[in-house]
Amino acid sequence: MFEAVELGQTLEKSEFKEQEHELRGTLLELQRELAEEKIPVIIIIAGVDGSGKGDVVDRLNKWMDSRGLQTHAFWDETDEELERPDHWRFWKRLPGRGAISIMFNGWYGIPIERHMRGECSDAELDEATLRINQLERMLSRDGTLIIKLWFHLSYQAHTKRIKKRHKSRNRLPGLEGHLFTQEQYEQLLDTAESILRKTESGVSPWQMIEADNKWFRDMSAGRSIQAVMQMTLNQLRSSGRIGCEEQPVLSLDNPAMTVLDKVYLDQALERADYKKQLRHYQKKLHELSWKAYLSQRSLVLVFEGWDASGKGGAIRRLLSGMDARLYRVISVAAPTDEELAHHYLWRFWRQVPRAGYMTLYDRSWYGRVLVERVEGFAQTSEWMWGYKEINNFEEQLAHSGTIVLKFWLHISNEEQLERFHDREKTPWKQHKITDEDWRNREKWDDYKAAVNDMIAHTSTHHAPWILIPANDKLFARVEVLKTVCERLKQALEP
Amino acid sequence: MFEAVELGQTLEKSEFKEQEHELRGTLLELQRELAEEKIPVIIIIAGVDGSGKGDVVDRLNKWMDSRGLQTHAFWDETDEELERPDHWRFWKRLPGRGAISIMFNGWYGIPIERHMRGECSDAELDEATLRINQLERMLSRDGTLIIKLWFHLSYQAHTKRIKKRHKSRNRLPGLEGHLFTQEQYEQLLDTAESILRKTESGVSPWQMIEADNKWFRDMSAGRSIQAVMQMTLNQLRSSGRIGCEEQPVLSLDNPAMTVLDKVYLDQALERADYKKQLRHYQKKLHELSWKAYLSQRSLVLVFEGWDASGKGGAIRRLLSGMDARLYRVISVAAPTDEELAHHYLWRFWRQVPRAGYMTLYDRSWYGRVLVERVEGFAQTSEWMWGYKEINNFEEQLAHSGTIVLKFWLHISNEEQLERFHDREKTPWKQHKITDEDWRNREKWDDYKAAVNDMIAHTSTHHAPWILIPANDKLFARVEVLKTVCERLKQALEP
Numbered sequence: 001m002f003e004a005v006e007l008g009q010t011l012e013k014s015e016f017k018e019q020e021h022e023l024r025g026t027l028l029e030l031q032r033e034l035a036e037e038k039i040p041v042i043i044i045i046a047g048v049d050g051s052g053k054g055d056v057v058d059r060l061n062k063w064m065d066s067r068g069l070q071t072h073a074f075w076d077e078t079d080e081e082l083e084r085p086d087h088w089r090f091w092k093r094l095p096g097r098g099a100i101s102i103m104f105n106g107w108y109g110i111p112i113e114r115h116m117r118g119e120c121s122d123a124e125l126d127e128a129t130l131r132i133n134q135l136e137r138m139l140s141r142d143g144t145l146i147i148k149l150w151f152h153l154s155y156q157a158h159t160k161r162i163k164k165r166h167k168s169r170n171r172l173p174g175l176e177g178h179l180f181t182q183e184q185y186e187q188l189l190d191t192a193e194s195i196l197r198k199t200e201s202g203v204s205p206w207q208m209i210e211a212d213n214k215w216f217r218d219m220s221a222g223r224s225i226q227a228v229m230q231m232t233l234n235q236l237r238s239s240g241r242i243g244c245e246e247q248p249v250l251s252l253d254n255p256a257m258t259v260l261d262k263v264y265l266d267q268a269l270e271r272a273d274y275k276k277q278l279r280h281y282q283k284k285l286h287e288l289s290w291k292a293y294l295s296q297r298s299l300v301l302v303f304e305g306w307d308a309s310g311k312g313g314a315i316r317r318l319l320s321g322m323d324a325r326l327y328r329v330i331s332v333a334a335p336t337d338e339e340l341a342h343h344y345l346w347r348f349w350r351q352v353p354r355a356g357y358m359t360l361y362d363r364s365w366y367g368r369v370l371v372e373r374v375e376g377f378a379q380t381s382e383w384m385w386g387y388k389e390i391n392n393f394e395e396q397l398a399h400s401g402t403i404v405l406k407f408w409l410h411i412s413n414e415e416q417l418e419r420f421h422d423r424e425k426t427p428w429k430q431h432k433i434t435d436e437d438w439r440n441r442e443k444w445d446d447y448k449a450a451v452n453d454m455i456a457h458t459s460t461h462h463a464p465w466i467l468i469p470a471n472d473k474l475f476a477r478v479e480v481l482k483t484v485c486e487r488l489k490q491a492l493e494p
Numbered sequence: 495m496f497e498a499v500e501l502g503q504t505l506e507k508s509e510f511k512e513q514e515h516e517l518r519g520t521l522l523e524l525q526r527e528l529a530e531e532k533i534p535v536i537i538i539i540a541g542v543d544g545s546g547k548g549d550v551v552d553r554l555n556k557w558m559d560s561r562g563l564q565t566h567a568f569w570d571e572t573d574e575e576l577e578r579p580d581h582w583r584f585w586k587r588l589p590g591r592g593a594i595s596i597m598f599n600g601w602y603g604i605p606i607e608r609h610m611r612g613e614c615s616d617a618e619l620d621e622a623t624l625r626i627n628q629l630e631r632m633l634s635r636d637g638t639l640i641i642k643l644w645f646h647l648s649y650q651a652h653t654k655r656i657k658k659r660h661k662s663r664n665r666l667p668g669l670e671g672h673l674f675t676q677e678q679y680e681q682l683l684d685t686a687e688s689i690l691r692k693t694e695s696g697v698s699p700w701q702m703i704e705a706d707n708k709w710f711r712d713m714s715a716g717r718s719i720q721a722v723m724q725m726t727l728n729q730l731r732s733s734g735r736i737g738c739e740e741q742p743v744l745s746l747d748n749p750a751m752t753v754l755d756k757v758y759l760d761q762a763l764e765r766a767d768y769k770k771q772l773r774h775y776q777k778k779l780h781e782l783s784w785k786a787y788l789s790q791r792s793l794v795l796v797f798e799g800w801d802a803s804g805k806g807g808a809i810r811r812l813l814s815g816m817d818a819r820l821y822r823v824i825s826v827a828a829p830t831d832e833e834l835a836h837h838y839l840w841r842f843w844r845q846v847p848r849a850g851y852m853t854l855y856d857r858s859w860y861g862r863v864l865v866e867r868v869e870g871f872a873q874t875s876e877w878m879w880g881y882k883e884i885n886n887f888e889e890q891l892a893h894s895g896t897i898v899l900k901f902w903l904h905i906s907n908e909e910q911l912e913r914f915h916d917r918e919k920t921p922w923k924q925h926k927i928t929d930e931d932w933r934n935r936e937k938w939d940d941y942k943a944a945v946n947d948m949i950a951h952t953s954t955h956h957a958p959w960i961l962i963p964a965n966d967k968l969f970a971r972v973e974v975l976k977t978v979c980e981r982l983k984q985a986l987e988p
Contacts, residue, residue: 040836083790083849085894091843096835123617126624134886141879142837296577341590342534343636349585355577385635392628400579 001193003259003465004456005152005210016215023222024063030229031064031100037236038097040144043225044106047151048188049177050161051211056151057102059218060225070095073104086110086128087135094139106148107132108195115191125191129198136204145242146204147228149221150196151211155185190461197391197460208456258452259467263410268472281481282321288488289322289358295492296355298402301484302364305409306447307437308419310473311362314409317477318360318484328353332363344368345393352397365390366406369454374446387457398462403491406463407480408451409470413444495687497753497959498950499646499704510709517716518557524723525558525594531730532591534638537719538600541645542682543671544655545705550645551596553712554719564589567598580604580622581629588633600642601626602689609685610678619685623692630698639736640698641722643715644690645705649679684955691885691954702950752946753961757904762966775975776815782982783816783852789986790849792896795978796858799903800941801931802913804967808903809854811971812978822847826857838862839887846891859884860900863948868940881951892956897985900957901974902945903964907938 034041043060045053057071072093081089087107095101111128114120120128136146153161162177180188200206207224211217236242269277292299301318303311319327330351339347345365353359368386372378378386394404411419420441423433440447459465466483470476528535537554539547551565566587575583581601589595605622608614614622630640647655656673674682694700701718705711730736763771786793795812797805813821824845833841839859847853862880866872872880888898905913914935917927934941953959960977964970 080848083792084846085890085896087890088843088846091840094836094840096832098835121617123615123621127617127620130620130624131886131890134882138839138879138883138886139837144837298577338590341592342588343633343638345632346585346588349582352578352582354574382635385632388628389632392625392632396579396581396625402579 001197001456001459002152002189002208003262003459004452005208006154007210007257007259007262008212009210009216009257010213011216011219013215016219019219023219023226026226027063027222027229028065030226030233031069033233034100034145034229035068035098037233038143039232039236039242040095040097040139041100041229042095042106042139042144042146043100043102044108044146044148045102045151046105046108046149047209047211048153048158048192050158050165051151051153052214052217053104053151055214056149056218056221057104060102060221063222064100068099069102070099071102071104074106074109077110087131090135095144097143107135108199112188112191112195116188122194125194126198129195132195132199133201136199136201140204140242143242145229145232147207147225148199148204149207149209149224150192151209151217151221153211155180155182157212158185193461197457200388255449255452258448259455260410260448260451263467263469265410265412265415265469265471267469267475269474269478271474274474274478277478278317278481281478281485282317284485285318285321285481285488286323288485288492289326291492292358292403292488293326293356296401297491298353298355299358299484299488300353300397300402300404301358301360302366302404302406303360303362303409304364304366304370304407305468305470306411306416307440308416308423308432309409309411309470310476311409313473314407314468314470314477314480315360315362318481321481322358326356327358327360329360329362332361332367345389348393353402355401364406365393366454366458369458370447370450373450374443387454390458391460391463394458394460394463403487404463405484405487406459406465407468407483408455408465409468409476411470415471416441495691495950495953496646496683496702497953498946499702500648501704501751501753501756502706503704503710503751504707505710505713507709510713513713517713517720520720521557521716521723522559524720524727525563527727528594528639528723529562529592531727532637533726533730533736534589534591534633535594535723536589536600536633536638536640537594537596538602538640538642539596539645540599540602540643541703541705542647542652542679542686544652544659545645545647546708546711547598547645549708550643550712550715551598554596554715557716558594562593563596564593565596565598568600568603571604581625584629589638591637601629602693606682606685606689610682616688619688620692623689626689626693627695630693630695634698634736637736639723639726641701641719642693642698643701643703643718644686645703645711645715647705649674649676651706652679687955691951694882749943749946752942753949754904754942754945757961757963759904759906759909759963759965761963761969763968763972765968768968768972771972772811772975775972775979776811778979779812779815779975779982780817782979782986783820785986786852786897786982787820787850790895791985792847792849793852793978793982794847794891794896794898795852795854796860796898796900797854797856797903798858798860798864798901799962799964800905800910801934802910802917802926803903803905803964804970805856805903807967808901808962808964808971808974809856812854812975815975816852820850821852821854823854823856826855826861839883842887847896849895858900859887860948860952863952864941864944867944868937881948884952885954885957888952888954888957897981898957899978899981900953900959901962901977902949902959903962903970905964909965910935 045057047053061069061071070093074089077089090103090107093101093103111120111125111132115122115125139146159179162179165177166179178184196206205228207221207228209217209220209224232242289299303315305311315329319329328351335344335347348361348365351359351361368378368390369383372386373383397404420433420437423429455465455467468476468479468483539551541547555563555565564587568583571583584597584601587595587597605614605619605626609616609619633640653673656671659671660673672678690700699722701715701722703711703714703718726736783793797809799805809823813823822845829838829841842855842859845853845855862872862884863877866880867877891898914927914931917923949959949961962970962973962977
């Protein structure tokens with residue numbers, strides 16, 4: 001889920017300075033209005049070490065009115081705190097009606113750190129998450145506004161930042177942050193992803209902030225806080241209450257930049273090279289799929305992508321390496337009557353493979369958050385809930401030992417146009433192009449936003465999205481094959 | 495939470511026969527209407543062995559129309575099922591729109607049994623609970639009505655039933671149910687209580703059914719199903735959707751019989767005996783409280799009860815045995831301005847004792863579901879949420895090692911009247927009787943219903959309610975002292 005905040009977004013200092021004045025005015029005014037409405041506000045500043053949480057807190061303290069504003073850091077627990085239930089420390093510092101508490105790490109720091117250090121199991125992490133949900137919902141029902149910001153850095157950016165701190169003359173021993181190996185860092189992000197995903201709700205949605213560029217970071221933090229405060233006041237004035245609906249919340253604006261913009265499309269393979277690699281990986285997959293069968297590990301592969309991005313071709317190349325007894329391909333078309341009479345996930349649950357077998361989905365349950373969203377077939381709340389429902393579904397698959405991989409085949413807008421024209425001109429390809437394809441094409445930007453949200457919300461440790469550059473079909477096919485082999489090998493090794 | 499279904503309620507066969515005809519007609523009509531509205535219905539029949547779940551299912555099959563009705567039993571898992579995620583077996587059997595599935599044990603049987611057998615930890619049980627909540631909420635959002643019935647037997651009734659089955663000529667080897675020791679049975683109930691409590695929601699509330707008398711049991715089951723179906727149809731017709739609000743649901747009718755009716759009030763102590771026992775237990779408590787201090791175990795004692803039931807006197811007798819350095823008494827009066835500016839639990843969190851210390855609450859957070867409910871100081875949804883919020887709070891106390899005991903001092907209506915008159919007549923007691931006491935007294939039945947709900951929803955393994963017969967003050971005081979000593983001793987023993 002962090003892909004969408006590793007885009008390299010920046011802001012110039014001069015632009016920041018230009019916007020800062022207006023933002024500050026708005027924040028002060030919102031703070032005043034919230035105080036007048038007697039709404040307690042909690043702002044949680046969480047994220048990876050080195051992302052500049054301290055600087056953001058300083059900035060917020062400068063921007064807002066210090067009356068009624070308090071900052072609390074949750075470092076190591078004091079004796080007083082250790083001798084009481086975990087949440088006691090937070091209760092002590094809850095803001096009264098009309099006040100604001102900025103909480104460093106909030107109730108998220110300790111469970112993440114404990115799990116990271118191996119001091120608590122996955123189940124215990126889920127238990128801590130449950131308690132957090134109980135607390136946040138209870139406060140929310142009582143009228144508290146909870147704003148949660150997560151500051152993210154890529155591993156490279158993180159390492160650079162921490163190394164700099166360690167070298168700095170002003171270093172604070174013990175407070176420079178951990179210098180993680182890449183593996184450790186990924187573990188940290190897995191833990192964070194799990195807890196963030198499960199505490200994402202309409203009551204208190206997470207705001208994800210790319211923290212590489214400090215001007216962009218601070219401006220995004222300010223704008224996020226502004227947006228949530230404004231939304232809350234609007235809601236209060238129209239309905240008389242705040243955030244009680246337990247419903248996921250997403251920004252509905254099409255983003256300026258998406259994860260797809262980061263896919264490097266100019267990758268290609270020579271045909272001779274392609275043939276060689278294809279043979280190599282097909283042979284490998286043949287072995288690995290039997291090995292998976294023998295060790296009772298199932299595989300679920302999801303293929304999504306633009307029209308004409310070559311999903312079918314990639315699937316065929318994958319299968320020709322394998323024994324037909326081991327796999328099943330589900331081409332997702334319009335649901336049957338029986339399927340329509342059930343929950344939309346029912347048709348997919350039916351097809352879940354037995355231990356040792358493999359199911360490939362050519363299009364999938366992601367229709368809920370792609371075509372159903374863009375075409376308006378599902379109501380907003382329905383597709384929004386979809387992210388959580390899909391994550392829960394895939395988590396159960398993974399929990400039972402299934403390896404879940406999801407491919408998005410990405411091509412450029414121009415490449416698609418060329419392929420469409422080619423299909424129209426070539427007699428045996430004409431059945432593959434319909435009016436609907438042209439209609440979908442017109443909604444390219446809407447789909448792009450939907451894909452970005454999909455990846456931001458459903459690319460998880462247990463079921464990652466893999467973006468395949470597919471302008472070159474040969475490259476894409478080998479890339480898919482290769483990735484399946486690698487992940488399968490990884491999973492089968494002890 | 496099972497106290498409220500151990501009341502010994504019965505129904506004559508003749509009464510059953512009289513009511514059956516009308517009930518059956520209503521159920522058939524409701525089934526037809528739900529089918530017309532295309533609502534899928536899941537009826538989960540769960541409960542202890544020997545409670546007659548099978549007979550109830552048979553009865554329901556006789557009462558309702560077999561078209562569109564299916565019964566599924568979840569026994570041991572098949573190979574097919576074991577090789578897929580836990581929930582696959584349920585997904586396969588979900589009813590389509592307009593159909594009804596009766597599910598034996600539903601998704602509750604397996605986690606309860608695993609936890610009982612020590613095959614999963616508390617945290618893992620909580621994780622399974624989380625998954626169940628996700629599933630039920632998802633189905634509910636999709637328009638499914640989930641009706642959950644839990645059939646309860648006291649340990650005595652349970653043992654009798656199982657023994658009878660073992661002796662029966664028609665016995666089904668392996669299916670007679672476990673013959674538990676009392677300790678094992680209590681463990682089972684603890685597990686069940688935890689999972690029932692955490693899956694209780696407005697979306698799908700539990701219906702608790704006393705299963706000792708079979709006519710009463712079947713009629714209650716039928717009536718519960720009828721009530722939930724009717725409520726759902728009403729809701730659908732007035733708001734166009736069903737059970738989406740995540741809000742607790744309780745019956746609001748004053749019950750015919752409550753847990754208080756089971757308290758045997760005619761217990762008394764001679765003064766000489768009283769003095770002896772008082773001294774004995776005070777000495778014991780003195781030792782135990784120091785022992786608790788040294789082993790860093792805290793104690794939270796809650797005192798609630800009718801006006802003039804003798805709470806103050808009982809607390810004084812308890813304290814006179816102890817070192818004043820170890821305890822603190824919180825007399826709960828009107829909240830301060832600062833307290834009013836926070837969540838209602840905030841004032842109690844503040845007073846949570848450090849490890850090794852003791853806090854006594856003379857009245858407590860239970861005001862939320864007693865006086866605030868009866869007097870209308872809290873909105874219905876507020877006090878209803880109170881049960882969950884209070885359970886979560888007490889669970890956190892227990893989780894951190896605090897021993898939580900809650901006393902309800904019970905006196906009869908007549909005894910209260912006598913004590914009120916006595917207070918009016920005795921000069922030095924006159925300050926203890928006010929107009930408000932007389933006003934509260936008029937609402938005796940409302941309070942009785944509120945106490946019953948409170949005990950049904952918040953008497954838990956980790957924080958039990960103890961009902962003290964207090965018509966005789968001497969008996970009550972010793973009983974409180976004795977109970978504290980016993981529970982403390984139990985908790986401090988390894």
